Amino acid sequence: MEAIAGVAGNTHDVSRSQFRGRAKKPSERVIEVLLVLSGLISVFTTAGILYTLAAETFAFFEHVSILEFVTSTEWTPLFADKHFGILPLVAGTVLTSGIAIAVALPFGLMAAIYLSEFAPSWARRALKPTLELLAGVPTIVYGYFALVFVTPLLQKVMPSLSGFNALSAGLVMGIMIIPMISSLSEDALASVSNSLREAAYGLGSTKLSAIFRVVVPAATSGVAASVILAASRAIGETMIVAIAAGQQPRFTLDPRVPIETMTTYIVQISMGDVPTGTVEYRTIFAVGSTLFLMTFVMNVFSQRLARKFRER
Amino acid sequence: MGRSIRRADNGRAKLYERIFVAMCIGAVLLPAITLLGLLLSLLSDGLPRLSWDFFTSFPSRKAELAGILPSAVGTLYLMALTAVIALPLGVGAAIYLEEYGRKRKLATIIEINIANLAGVPSVIYGLLGLGLFVRTLGMGRSLIAGACTLALLVLPVVVVASREALRTVPMGTREACLALGATRWQTIRQVVLPQSLPGVLTGCILAVSRAMGETAPLVLVGALSYVTFLPDGLDAPFSALPIQIFNWVSRPQPAFLVNAAAAIVVLLGMMLVLNAIAVVVRDRMQMKLGRPA
Numbered sequence: 001m002e003a004i005a006g007v008a009g010n011t012h013d014v015s016r017s018q019f020r021g022r023a024k025k026p027s028e029r030v031i032e033v034l035l036v037l038s039g040l041i042s043v044f045t046t047a048g049i050l051y052t053l054a055a056e057t058f059a060f061f062e063h064v065s066i067l068e069f070v071t072s073t074e075w076t077p078l079f080a081d082k083h084f085g086i087l088p089l090v091a092g093t094v095l096t097s098g099i100a101i102a103v104a105l106p107f108g109l110m111a112a113i114y115l116s117e118f119a120p121s122w123a124r125r126a127l128k129p130t131l132e133l134l135a136g137v138p139t140i141v142y143g144y145f146a147l148v149f150v151t152p153l154l155q156k157v158m159p160s161l162s163g164f165n166a167l168s169a170g171l172v173m174g175i176m177i178i179p180m181i182s183s184l185s186e187d188a189l190a191s192v193s194n195s196l197r198e199a200a201y202g203l204g205s206t207k208l209s210a211i212f213r214v215v216v217p218a219a220t221s222g223v224a225a226s227v228i229l230a231a232s233r234a235i236g237e238t239m240i241v242a243i244a245a246g247q248q249p250r251f252t253l254d255p256r257v258p259i260e261t262m263t264t265y266i267v268q269i270s271m272g273d274v275p276t277g278t279v280e281y282r283t284i285f286a287v288g289s290t291l292f293l294m295t296f297v298m299n300v301f302s303q304r305l306a307r308k309f310r311e312r
Numbered sequence: 313m314g315r316s317i318r319r320a321d322n323g324r325a326k327l328y329e330r331i332f333v334a335m336c337i338g339a340v341l342l343p344a345i346t347l348l349g350l351l352l353s354l355l356s357d358g359l360p361r362l363s364w365d366f367f368t369s370f371p372s373r374k375a376e377l378a379g380i381l382p383s384a385v386g387t388l389y390l391m392a393l394t395a396v397i398a399l400p401l402g403v404g405a406a407i408y409l410e411e412y413g414r415k416r417k418l419a420t421i422i423e424i425n426i427a428n429l430a431g432v433p434s435v436i437y438g439l440l441g442l443g444l445f446v447r448t449l450g451m452g453r454s455l456i457a458g459a460c461t462l463a464l465l466v467l468p469v470v471v472v473a474s475r476e477a478l479r480t481v482p483m484g485t486r487e488a489c490l491a492l493g494a495t496r497w498q499t500i501r502q503v504v505l506p507q508s509l510p511g512v513l514t515g516c517i518l519a520v521s522r523a524m525g526e527t528a529p530l531v532l533v534g535a536l537s538y539v540t541f542l543p544d545g546l547d548a549p550f551s552a553l554p555i556q557i558f559n560w561v562s563r564p565q566p567a568f569l570v571n572a573a574a575a576i577v578v579l580l581g582m583m584l585v586l587n588a589i590a591v592v593v594r595d596r597m598q599m600k601l602g603r604p605a
Binding site (some may be wrong): 024025027028031032034035036037038039040041042046048049052053055056087106107108110111113114115118129130132134136137138139140141142143144147148151167172178179184186206207222229232233235236237238242256266267270271276285288291292295296298299300303308309 | 322325327328329332333335336337338339342343344346347349350353354357400401402403404405407408409412413418421422425426427428431432433434435436437438439440441443444449464467468471495496497512521522523524526527528531532534554557558562569572573576579580583587602
């Protein structure tokens with residue numbers, strides 16, 4: 001046991017003022033430094049991500065003009081006739097994420113309204129863990145589900161649907177992100193003060209009109225935060241689209257044909273044997289930077305909105 | 313007249329409300345039913361394929377001879393390494409933020425970083441692993457590079473869970489300990505950490521369970537899908553279950569899809585076991601501490 005009496009008090013805020021200036025034990029200092037360092041790992045990680053992406057992306061733009069990257073509608077870095085326009089990959093990403101949000105927004109919002117305004121407490125206790133379970137299923141399992149189960153099912157209704165398509169990948173991704181929208185939206189709805197609901201009832205509104213004219217509008221910033229966060233997750237989602245949406249960069253918004261998302265492209269290239277230092281190798285970092293920028297902006301925006309409703 | 317109109321409106325409002333609630337319940341049940349359907353179709357496709365040979369065989373060009381030995385062993389090694397790396401770093405960061413860093417500028421910077429890192433897509437962590445661990449630090453396409461990448465990926469989960477666990481220890485307990493003359497670190501090590509251990513461990517197990525299903529970062533770090541040996545060191549090439557599943561799903565022959573379903577059943581089974589352990593650990597330790605579970 002270390003000597004205790006000598007250092008009593010000077011390590012704690014309550015009595016710090018009394019003992020200020022007395023040196024801390026060296027072993028305590030070492031431990032504090034170690035703790036700070038493990039905290040700093042997160043800062044190093046951020047710096048590492050930014051540096052890795054930036055270094056290879058700048059090297060990429062020494063060979064390819066930024067103008068071509070953001071305006072060309074052809075993405076053929078592996079062909080003899082190389083084109084480096086990221087728009088087809090962005091279109092694929094926007095398409096699958098758009099389908100996902102189109103599914104997840106109505107279902108997630110309705111689930112949130114039910115859980116916050118109608119559900120008896122036993123139902124809430126049973127449903128919330130079930131929804132959380134969905135978020136714990138690895139995305140590769142959803143990918144298998146989309147390819148083996150959903151696509152054949154949809155092909156029975158839509159014979160023109162290709163074996164790889166944006167539609168079934170987007171639908172499955174939508175189901176996957178329902179819990180994200182419902183849980184954050186439910187927090188937002190529950191944080192709306194009861195006096196607002198009572199005021200609405202007092203003015204003679206029914207429960208439904210109170211929900212749609214008062215509670216949901218009052219929770220808009222929280223609901224929007226949840227949708228943006230879910231969209232950012234959908235944009236960065238990799239395995240579902242890599243398995244079920246195809247690997248053909250195509251500048252289209254047709255959900256029935258194979259497309260390629262930014263994430264799929266990164267995975268596709270790193271499965272092959274592309275040597276370091278080539279332009280092909282650097283494309284995945286350029287695409288990664290684009291992806292990182294998009295998700296980062298959305299996450300920050302979502303955090304801002306979420307803070308807004310929490311402050312209230 | 314006024315009264316009758318109001319009553320009719322009331323009846324209609326009640327009807328609309330019922331219809332709406334029914335729709336809402338449908339919205340909640342859709343994901344749950346999907347999950348159930350997914351599990352049932354996996355079990356019916358995959359369970360018949362699960363034989364002893366499936367666990368003890370190496371991958372093969374013939375689907376019926378292929379097995380998951382190297383990928384399952386790879387996943388076990390990866391998870392052990394990931395836990396060994398992420399646990400001390402995550403708990404250390406949580407202790408700093410909760411016990412030392414209150415109101416310090418550095419702590420705020422770290423908090424903002426952790427919040428942002430939690431939203432970074434896992435494929436970007438893969439790019440970090442490829443650029444930093446595989447290339448710059450020269451680890452190559454090895455087990456340790458994969459584990460480092462996964463550890464960074466789940467670090468925010470460990471930190472958040474550990475902070476919550478530390479916060480459940482009442483301030484009065486710390487003050488009592490300090491008043492007895494213990495130093496700050498003695499208080500943390502002998503009083504605060506033991507009391508928050510159930511929460512910390514639960515968080516770590518859940519983080520490992522999340523890492524177990526990650527596929528994209530491992531593809532980027534260079535995990536192999538066709539391995540005919542078991543990893544024999546930290547710098548050895550490796551495979552992992554999700555990688556094997558991805559490889560089988562990507563093949564056109566239906567027999568490989570059956571293998572994929574069987575491997576998914578194994579993967580989900582392993583995750584289920586981890587989660588069950590987390591629940592047991594939490595309950596046991598809470599009983600030991602004399603708190604109601």
